[in-house]
Amino acid sequence: MANAKTKAGRELQYREALNEALKEEMRRDDTVFVMGENIGERGGSFKVTVDLIHEFGADRVLDTPLAEASFTGAGVGAAIAGMRPVVEILFIDFTPLIMDQIANQAAKYRFMTGFKGSVPFVLRTQGGSGNGLAAQHSQNLEAWFCHIPGLRVVMPSTPYDAKGLLKSAIRHDGPVIFLEHKLLYQTKGPVPEKEYVVELGKGDIKREGRDVTIIAWSHMVLHALKAADVLAQEGIDAEVVDPRTLSPLDTELILESVRKTEHVVIAQEAVRRGGVGSDIASYIQEQAFDYLDAPIRIVAGHNTPMPFNLHLESVCTPHAEEIVAAAKETVYAEKRASA
Amino acid sequence: MANAKTKAGRELQYREALNEALKEEMRRDDTVFVMGENIGERGGSFKVTVDLIHEFGADRVLDTPLAEASFTGAGVGAAIAGMRPVVEILFIDFTPLIMDQIANQAAKYRFMTGFKGSVPFVLRTQGGSGNGLAAQHSQNLEAWFCHIPGLRVVMPSTPYDAKGLLKSAIRHDGPVIFLEHKLLYQTKGPVPEKEYVVELGKGDIKREGRDVTIIAWSHMVLHALKAADVLAQEGIDAEVVDPRTLSPLDTELILESVRKTEHVVIAQEAVRRGGVGSDIASYIQEQAFDYLDAPIRIVAGHNTPMPFNLHLESVCTPHAEEIVAAAKETVYAEKRASA
């Protein structure tokens, strides 16, 4: 568990942890540079890139024109030419504009060149519903990226993971899609002063438990932990597994937990249909079929665009309560079955 | 079963059936028009739009500049303004260029306008691996579209379904993603002379069977039917279910079959991770958990970009053999379990 390693250390905000990761990697390796809209003096809309321009100058901290497809592609091209760009797209909702450069260029370049080229490229963006930002600023599109071979997809839930994973992402020799969440930026957590990285592809048990495995990532981990607290009061001991990296997925960690608890709830903020939760469920039922005594439950966003109205936004976004309900259903379904 | 309805009628190629659907709908309703690259005199690269320009003129059969995002968006805008455009994108591999117009505009417009606007828009494109077209011309991206609320996603496997579904798609009042397959265009099948439509959202049993349900769509249906023949020789009676529409999915039909056979193989050409197969599997295990005595098996494309080399292309694409193997595994797994 990440938390165990870091107790008694200082606390940082998620965005500060990200900022620190960028700074450290830019100091360590002068091929690392960042670009995006208004990330220089303004420090980005979510303040992840604050102050970088003062330390590294406008050559390595580039404010771009509003031309997502081509500045992303320019990042990919710079990576091919030996740099390690970190490109920021302000909202994941704008990534539909850049998917050719991501899915057809970045993801496939190494393969198409017979493994001669490489693309050490990081795309940072953020998603999720927040504070009345409506249908075009609230999406969760991690599933799109997971479906494209050649991409790593990372979705940290804590400042510790955010920093360690961003550092690994920058050092990785292929394209990494690094997905943040607008509601996480101001959350705090322990982040050691000492240099560390978190390996891509390694999940983390955010809470140990025996009765049910709750798999959640990004902001949903917070809801899952809250749900676990509620469940504990009812005598259900939930384990919260945070894959952290969705592609590749730490299937071993997940299966181990499932074999122990024999009950699974997957909690994703994205809409149900076509989401990563389906993928994870399909692996689990394939690999741990005999361990499951009740169906895997998927708690997910409602299958609509996100409404602007705040109350309806909340209705469309899953919370701890739905996770609790699903966990109880799966645990009691089994109890009923075995009764 | 569609085939039963149409026996003894004439046979048409898939592309001819599509062409006929376009002609009939353009005659029926003069708000229907088609646009895309080289679809006029040339009739499109796969010859689906041949002759339309002669009957309907250049005003309703538009050759576009090479500007996918904006001519797609123009289609969406024309739909908002009351037309029924059918936009052709030559390869599904180019849809990453148009995803903003599809996912953020077409899919959300009705919702964002408080259900006042509507977008009767059809996107026709084709995917799949074929004949050495390599990584950027061989993809299967239906999962991306299925993940976006507001889109209907259709993938017909026969000329009969292709015609009937395209007609329904054109008459539908929301955006429909109509996905063809490059290897199906020249396949033949019965298509009645008489007017008919196939309802969106209704699957079809392409072969009845008792022992195992094989769920497949688009070109994989042909492999599934071949697999069923092989399995029959071994005494395994496979049912082949073709959902035809992936979103919304005919879950009733699927569940009915699964409850009967208690064994499931899903065969998709797309890569496994993030594919629609996972989604279907996750629903089945949720809804028919107690009927399953062996894990649902998913046969899918290999998790890489598509290689140019023909042999390797074939290695990366699932065929009847893999379906047969998976079906046997699931059926025998159960036999072992009950032994």
Added chain:
Amino acid sequence: MYSKKFLLDLYKTMYTIRVFESECIKLYRQGLIRGYYHPYLGEEAVGTGVCAALGKQDYIVSTHRGHGHCIARGADVKHMVAEVLGKETGYCLGLGGSMHIADITVGNLGANGIVGGGIPLGVGAALASKIRKEDRVVAIFFSDGASNNGVFAESLNLAGAWSLPVVFVLENNHYAVCTPVEKSCKADDLYTIGQGFGIESHMVDGNDVLEVYAAAQEAVAKCRKAKGPVLIEAKTYRHGGHHVNDPGAYMPQDRLEYFKSRDPVTLGKGHAMSIGKATKNDIAKIDKAVQKEMDEAVAFAKESPEMSEERFFELVENY
């Protein structure tokens, strides 16, 4: 040449926009409006001048900074305030909000949260008009940031290749958030982009509603004669930051002062009085009426209900 009524109408529209934005900023600061809110303050003459040149059958396509376009196109501020408050009486039932406000009944195809995302939609509406041989012109609003985006160039070229009845209205307010236009484009002016694609293109003072109107009227007339598209670059400036929470400290004080000294609402008032011979009293009457309408709109919106969950789920079933 311009009648008093016409000039007062222009003034009234601009003043309505001014009051609408000012009142909504207050509501935002009170926490009653959520999400992003991008005021049109300082740019009132562009939307007003262009919309005055359009006919009833025509369309407009708006942006994330869209309240001005919406008002200029004839929306009822009651339903606008309700929308930005997320109420069911809003134009989009409270599902859209500021960034998605639309009023299709009067030909406003809507704002957009994706910068540039609406441009091809407008081209499509123009295409529909051409195919049906209707006489509709489409005015597409967008700003300098959007002009960096490929979808603009594609749409411009498409409209040009097909001679579509589109007036591209480039509201050059010199900023995309805090990025100044000089940093995002090498060209001195942006209308030259249109020329490069072979499209008739003009530049106007975007703070002078009559200059905007004259250029728009000519452009619309060309479009009706199948001589479109036309691009108009209107130079203007925001009176504040990018959105309500942006103080806009990066905007040089002297430039801001300059543009404020050419405030479009004040200039429009001046036109009404000097050319139209309107009196102080005429103006005062308008000001009062506008303020009253706005106060009523705010009250209406505040009292309006939000959509119930039941209604919501009914609506989105099978979405």
Added chain:
Amino acid sequence: MYSKKFLLDLYKTMYTIRVFESECIKLYRQGLIRGYYHPYLGEEAVGTGVCAALGKQDYIVSTHRGHGHCIARGADVKHMVAEVLGKETGYCLGLGGSMHIADITVGNLGANGIVGGGIPLGVGAALASKIRKEDRVVAIFFSDGASNNGVFAESLNLAGAWSLPVVFVLENNHYAVCTPVEKSCKADDLYTIGQGFGIESHMVDGNDVLEVYAAAQEAVAKCRKAKGPVLIEAKTYRHGGHHVNDPGAYMPQDRLEYFKSRDPVTLGKGHAMSIGKATKNDIAKIDKAVQKEMDEAVAFAKESPEMSEERFFELVENY
């Protein structure tokens, strides 16, 4: 001013492209090459002239019609034929094929199956050069079809805003598949698009290798002095259809005849002989050497193995 050796080198490059395409078309017709094959026949002077103006450290970005660029940039035809045959000895191990042929070792960042898709990659390579303060210039090839695409305008604007060392080489062969350029853009010439974005832009006769070379040399020099980017529109014409299976019946016979009468290879030969005083014998020697190299390349490629499944799965593990 141009040496005999230089002129003969240009000729040799163009003739190699000519022979390469001709031989591969035969292989295609024999069913040995699969997928799409887009010959560069008739356009040889563009890639040749531009690449002759580049230094070793520079990059090029190619297109789906990329064999000419690849050869002009110094590729070994052995590995090219092997690639289009899908063999493991090909530049991309047979995984890429004609539409993805790349030779990074000599700075060819590769062809692209997505029209326009490579343009921003080239801009990025130029950005890398600028950040590292290296002296690398990037020549980005693309054709008239790609110029309709937003990614071109965005990239052009981006390179302009950042003064990147990019030479945009617009190979205007007048067609995107069968769509003539007049139908896809209202402008008479395409280089004006660059001007609209404030970028230095020129037009040259794309069939005359010396005209192309001169313009490219000047552009490259400007880029090295941080005065880039520069756009060059080179007017040219395909000698056949869009790909091997397209007879190109839509190409007016007289225009095709005209461009064939100004065949770049023949013109290049003429330059070598008239300006460079090369003899028939010099030419014959080159022709023979080129044909021999090509014959050997075809033999090599035919004999080469395909990648084994084992090797493939090893390579793609953890992709």
